[in-house]
Amino acid sequence: MTSRDTIFASIRRSLAVKGDERIRASIAEDRLDRSPKGVIPARAQLDAAGKLRLFVEKAEGVQATVARVASAKDVPGEVARYLRDNNLPAALRMGDDPRLSAMPWKETSIDVEKGRSHGLDLSAISHAESAIAETGTLALVSGHENPTTLNFLPDNHIVVLHAADLVSDLETIWQRIRKKFGKGEMPRTVNFITGPSRSGDIEQTILLGAHGPRALHIVVVEG
Amino acid sequence: MSSRPTSHTFKDNAAKAIQDGGVPRALKNVRQNFIDKRVKAVEALPEFEALRESAKEIKNHTLEHLDLYLERYEQKVKESGGHVHFAVDAAEARAIVLDICRKAGARTVTKGKSMITEEIGLNAHLEANGVVPVETDLGEYIIQLRGEAPSHIIAPAVHLTKDQIEADFRRVHTNLDPKRDLTEKTSLLTEARTMLREKFLVADVGITGANFLIAETGTSVIVTNEGNGDLTQLLPRVHVVVASIEKVVPTLEDTSQILRVLARSATGQEMSVYTTLSTGPRRATDVDGPEEYHVVLLDNGRSAMLGTEFQDMLRCIRCAACMNHCPVYHQIGGHAYGWIYPGPMGSVLTPSLIGVDKAGHLPNASTFCGRCESVCPMKIPLPKMMRHWREREFERNLNPAVARYGLGFWAFFAKKPWLYRLSTRLAAKSMKLLGRNKGSFQSLPGAGAWTQYRDFAVPEGETFQAKWKKRAAK
Numbered sequence: 001m002t003s004r005d006t007i008f009a010s011i012r013r014s015l016a017v018k019g020d021e022r023i024r025a026s027i028a029e030d031r032l033d034r035s036p037k038g039v040i041p042a043r044a045q046l047d048a049a050g051k052l053r054l055f056v057e058k059a060e061g062v063q064a065t066v067a068r069v070a071s072a073k074d075v076p077g078e079v080a081r082y083l084r085d086n087n088l089p090a091a092l093r094m095g096d097d098p099r100l101s102a103m104p105w106k107e108t109s110i111d112v113e114k115g116r117s118h119g120l121d122l123s124a125i126s127h128a129e130s131a132i133a134e135t136g137t138l139a140l141v142s143g144h145e146n147p148t149t150l151n152f153l154p155d156n157h158i159v160v161l162h163a164a165d166l167v168s169d170l171e172t173i174w175q176r177i178r179k180k181f182g183k184g185e186m187p188r189t190v191n192f193i194t195g196p197s198r199s200g201d202i203e204q205t206i207l208l209g210a211h212g213p214r215a216l217h218i219v220v221v222e223g
Numbered sequence: 224m225s226s227r228p229t230s231h232t233f234k235d236n237a238a239k240a241i242q243d244g245g246v247p248r249a250l251k252n253v254r255q256n257f258i259d260k261r262v263k264a265v266e267a268l269p270e271f272e273a274l275r276e277s278a279k280e281i282k283n284h285t286l287e288h289l290d291l292y293l294e295r296y297e298q299k300v301k302e303s304g305g306h307v308h309f310a311v312d313a314a315e316a317r318a319i320v321l322d323i324c325r326k327a328g329a330r331t332v333t334k335g336k337s338m339i340t341e342e343i344g345l346n347a348h349l350e351a352n353g354v355v356p357v358e359t360d361l362g363e364y365i366i367q368l369r370g371e372a373p374s375h376i377i378a379p380a381v382h383l384t385k386d387q388i389e390a391d392f393r394r395v396h397t398n399l400d401p402k403r404d405l406t407e408k409t410s411l412l413t414e415a416r417t418m419l420r421e422k423f424l425v426a427d428v429g430i431t432g433a434n435f436l437i438a439e440t441g442t443s444v445i446v447t448n449e450g451n452g453d454l455t456q457l458l459p460r461v462h463v464v465v466a467s468i469e470k471v472v473p474t475l476e477d478t479s480q481i482l483r484v485l486a487r488s489a490t491g492q493e494m495s496v497y498t499t500l501s502t503g504p505r506r507a508t509d510v511d512g513p514e515e516y517h518v519v520l521l522d523n524g525r526s527a528m529l530g531t532e533f534q535d536m537l538r539c540i541r542c543a544a545c546m547n548h549c550p551v552y553h554q555i556g557g558h559a560y561g562w563i564y565p566g567p568m569g570s571v572l573t574p575s576l577i578g579v580d581k582a583g584h585l586p587n588a589s590t591f592c593g594r595c596e597s598v599c600p601m602k603i604p605l606p607k608m609m610r611h612w613r614e615r616e617f618e619r620n621l622n623p624a625v626a627r628y629g630l631g632f633w634a635f636f637a638k639k640p641w642l643y644r645l646s647t648r649l650a651a652k653s654m655k656l657l658g659r660n661k662g663s664f665q666s667l668p669g670a671g672a673w674t675q676y677r678d679f680a681v682p683e684g685e686t687f688q689a690k691w692k693k694r695a696a697k
Binding site: 002003004006007008010011012013014015016019022025027028031032035036037038039040041042043057058063094114115116118120134135136137143145146148149151153169170171174177184185186187188189190191192193194195196197198199200201202203204205207209210211213223 | 232249252253256257268269270273274277281284288289290291292293294295299305309310315342347358359360361362365378379380381384385388403408409411412413416419420423424438439440442443446449450451453454457458468472474475476477479480482483490492493494495496498499500501503504505506508509510511512520526527528530531684
C-alpha cells in the first residue's frame with residue numbers, strides 16, 4: 001500500500017465511509033460547482049463613488065498612499081512627482097502590460113526598464129487586475145505583463161488601478177477570474193496586497209518594510 | 224526547531240518559566256497589541272459572528288468529505304503541472320522534502336514561516352544531510368539564530384526583548400561593523416532585511432507552509448505580513464509546500480469566508496498584507512516564478528482524529544487567538560508546553576499528535592475560564608476537549624498517585640451526601656475554631672502547595688449548603 005492509500009484508507013475508516021457513496025460525492029461536487037458565497041459584509045456594497053471612497057480610506061489606513069488622476073495619460077506625471085517628492089531616482093521597472101506601455105513615459109525624465117526584477121530596482125510599477133473596497137486590498141496576477149517579482153523585490157511599489165476595476169469584495173474577484181481564466185483554473189499567482197510590508201516580530205511593534213516593499217503607492221485612474 | 228517534545232516535564236517547565244519571570248515581562252504588550260486590536264477589528268465588522276459560524280460550517284463540511292476534497296485537490300494540482308506527495312508521518316515528510324532538495328542539487332533552502340515544518344523537525348534533518356535551511360520570517364530567523372523553538376505560533380519570538388535580539392545580531396552578524404548603532408528597532412529590521420535578501424537570491428529551493436489548500440483549483444494559499452513567504456516561493460527554482468491534510472477547503476469562496484475571520488483573530492488586521500494564491504509552477508508566458516511546484520501532504524495522526532471527540536480540533540486555522548487570551552500562557556509562555564504548539568490549541572492538539580502519555584499534563588494547564596473558546600474564530604470547544612483528555616488521562620492511570628487517591632477520597636464522600644454534609648460541617652466548624660484569632664492560615668497541613676503562595680482564609684463556620692438552605696427557607 002502506498003502512503004497515499006494508507007492516508008485515504010485511514011480517513012475513510014475514521015469517517016465510516018467507503019468513498020464511493022453517490023449521494024456523498026454529489027454533495028461535494030455540488031459545492032465545487034456552485035461555489036456558494038456565504039456571508040458578504042454589507043460594508044462595501046456601495047455605488048462606484050462609495051466604493052472608491054471606502055477603498056482609499058482603507059488603503060490609507062494600512063499606510064499605503066493613494067493618488068487619483070483623471071486619465072491613464074496622467075499616470076507618468078504622477079509617478080514622476082512621487083519619485084521626486086520621495087527623493088528617489090527617476091528609474092522604474094515594469095512588465096509589458098499594454099496599459100502601462102501605452103502611457104506617455106517619454107514625456108517624463110523617468111528611465112523605464114522592462115521585464116522581471118532581479119532585486120536591483122528601487123522602484124517598480126504594476127497594473128492591478130482588480131482591487132477590493134472592503135479592505136483596501138489590491139489584486140495582481142502573475143505573467144509577463146506584471147511579473148510577480150515586481151510586487152516584492154523593489155523598495156517602492158507603485159500600482160495603477162483603474163477605478164472601473166475596483167470591486168466590493170473578494171467574491172466578485174473570483175467571478176472575474178473565472179470569467180477570464182475558466183472555472184477551476186487560476187493564473188500561477190494571485191497576489192492580494194494590503195499596504196506595504198511590515199513585521200511585528202520585535203516586541204510586537206509594527207515596523208514597515210520587512211522583506212517586501214517599504215512603500216506602496218496606488219495611482220487610481222478615474223477616467 | 225526541535226521536534227523532540229519535553230511536554231512530559233510540563234510542570235517543571237512551567238515552574239521554571241514563572242520563577243525566571245522573563246516571560247510575563249516579554250508578554251506584557253500582548254494585551255494592547257493582540258487583544259485590544261482584535262476587539263477593535265471585530266467591533267468594526269457587524270457580520271463577524273455570522274462569519275465565524277459560516278467558517279465553522281465550511282470546515283465541518285470539509286472534514287466530513289475530506290477524502291473527496293483531497294482527491295479533487297490532488298487532481299487539480301497535477302493538472303496545473305505540480306507534484307503531490309503523501310506522507311503518513313513526520314519521518315516520511317522529512318525524507319520527501321530532502322529528496323526533492325537533493326534532486327534539485329540544493330545547498331541552501333529558504334523557508335517561509337511554517338508550523339508544520341516545525342512539527343516534522345525539518346530543519347535539523349536538512350542540516351544533518353548537508354542542506355542549509357534559512358528561516359526568513361523575522362521572528363523565525365531570530366529564534367533560528369538562538370537555536371530555539373517558536374514560543375507562539377504566529378509571533379515566534381514574542382518571548383524575547385529588543386536587547387536580546389540586538390545581542391544575537393551582534394553575535395552572529397560578525398561581518399558587520401561591531402560599532403554599528405542598533406538602538407532603534409528599525410535598525411534591527413533593516414539589518415535582518417539586508418542579511419536575508421542575499422539568501423533569498425541564492426536559495427535553490429523555497430519551502431513554505433499553507434494556510435489553505437483549495438480543492439476547486441489546486442491552489443495553495445499563504446497569508447503573511449512581511450513578504451518573506453512570497454520571496455521564498457517566488458525566487459528559487461523549486462517551491463515545496465508542506466501542509467497537513469486538514470488544510471483543504473472546497474472553493475475560493477470558502478477560503479474568503481475564513482480569511483475574513485483569520486487576520487482579525489490573529490493580529491486584529493482586516494486583511495494581512497500579503498494573501499497569495501499559488502497554482503502550479505511557472506507558465507509558458509511567465510518571466511518569473513518557480514519551475515517546479517511540489518506539495519507534501521502530511522497526515523501525522525490527523526486522519527485518526529476524524530470521527531472522534533477531537534475532530535473539531537481539525538478546524539483550527541492557527542490564528543493564535545486562544546493563546547493570546549489564555550491566562551496560563553501569559554504566565555508561563557510557549558516554551559513550557561514542551562512542543563511546538565502552545566496554549567489551549569496545543570493542550571488539545573499535542574496529546575493527539577504525540578500521545579497523551581507524553582503530553583497528559585497539558586490539558587491540565589487550564590483554569591477553564593473559557594476565553595479561548597469565546598475568541599476562537601472556528602468556535603472550537605477547547606475547554607470541552609481538554610476535559611476529554613483529562614478523562615482519558617485518568618482512565619489510563621496516567622495522573623500521579625496523589626491526585627488519584629485524592630479524587631478517590633473525594634468521590635467516596637461525594638457519593639454519600641449525608642456523610643459529605645456531616646464531614647464538611649465538622650471541617651468548617653473546626654477550622655473556624657482553629658483560626659479564630661487569625662483571620663487566615665499561613666500554613667495548613669496537606670495544603671502546602673496553596674499556602675506557599677497565599678494565605679487560606681478562615682471559614683466562617685458554616686458550609687455553603689447549610690447557608691443556601693437557610694437562605695431558601697427565608
